Amino acid sequence: MKLLEQRILAQGKGLDGGCLKVDMFLNHQIDVDLLGEIGKEFKRIFADCDITKILTIEASGIGIACITAQYFGVPVVFAKKGTNKNIGNNLYTADVYSFTKGITTTIAVSKDYLSENDKVLIIDDFMANGKAAHGLINIINQSGASIEGIGIVIEKGFQPGGDSLRALGYRVESLAKIKSISDGQIEFM
């Protein structure tokens, strides 16, 4: 997606260790016009799928998922991190290791909001090692729902998450796929 790549080059910051900071427009400050274009593009890509629900994970996936869901006309469900008393006990859960934070978090989705009748599109802001996506897939599999695809805004192509999921047969579609981040230079595939 050209518009997104241009924005990443203009406002993203490539950091040491392959980190990419896009908090100017995607995951701290959010440009909702850009999210509209992102949602439209996901709808174009997954137009052949009969999606009933979009699943994401808090926090930075939520805005993208909500605006994308407007184009699909379906509800969003977001997996919560941790299990506090607000969400009840009737849960699907999975453990997700975060390389960024260096910790394992339990994510949870209420059994009320995913069932075997659902056809799910997973949406998230980043794909790097794919741990969050694997956690969401685990939860969807527990529910018996089908996984129609995985839509990622920015995939770090130099990390194994996306391709390992494709090798497992999942349809992973990224709007920007980064080949390398080196000396602050960002290169796309």
Add this chain to the structure above:
Amino acid sequence: MKLLEQRILAQGKGLDGGCLKVDMFLNHQIDVDLLGEIGKEFKRIFADCDITKILTIEASGIGIACITAQYFGVPVVFAKKGTNKNIGNNLYTADVYSFTKGITTTIAVSKDYLSENDKVLIIDDFMANGKAAHGLINIINQSGASIEGIGIVIEKGFQPGGDSLRALGYRVESLAKIKSISDGQIEFM
């Protein structure tokens, strides 16, 4: 907002201790069509304000803020909970006590995304004791931005947050204001 009150009565669950569960449509599963109506209503209410930015707090405020921001044509900034290595050091921070979770969390906003030129609308899903709103106000005050208003989807009118903020001179507008939750019965003001 009639549509919202009807939805709360139809799908919300009043629990002991004044808790209201609306995770069917607002803060776990999200009805994005309803969020569109909510965003439109906030725009109608705050039409006289010259908003430059919508500020919310992760996680459940993000979807509401993003869809509302589409009607204002402004970016969203969401305060992050905790301070991990992803967000940097150039931060406004405030401590927020959560009655639901029984803990104090530090919330943070990068200094890059709020400045004295901003006119901010705070948006959140719930107002109960007002601790989150006070944390966001603290952060906005550090930045020198002005606070145009506080838009809340559901205010628990039997808890002191909303009225204590009004007493301080803030413009707090709630789309549904709950008078009481008793024996599972929800009553509006």
